[in-house]
Amino acid sequence: xxxxxxxxxxxxxxxxxxxxxxxxxxxxxxxxxxxxxxxxxxxxxxxxxxxxxxxxxxxxxxxxxxxxxxxxxxxx
Numbered sequence: 001x002x003x004x005x006x007x008x009x010x011x012x013x014x015x016x017x018x019x020x021x022x023x024x025x026x027x028x029x030x031x032x033x034x035x036x037x038x039x040x041x042x043x044x045x046x047x048x049x050x051x052x053x054x055x056x057x058x059x060x061x062x063x064x065x066x067x068x069x070x071x072x073x074x075x076x
Contacts, residue, residue: 035048
């Protein structure tokens with residue numbers, strides 16, 4: 001399965017979730033390697049490994065993402 005969002009094509013096992021906050025531009029998730037990458041508007045990125053699918057869904061469900069204690073602890 002290949003997803004195309006925000007003008008980019010993801011790998012078959014990578015999902016790109018556009019995020020509209022002041023600092024975070026998008027979150028990428030590699031389902032096979034269980035790697036989450038947070039991409040900031042200024043081009044920086046932070047990667048966290050060992051994120052399972054259900055945890056990833058909980059992260060994405062939180063609004064706003066910047067106030068998520070889990071996200072702040074793991075990627076910042």
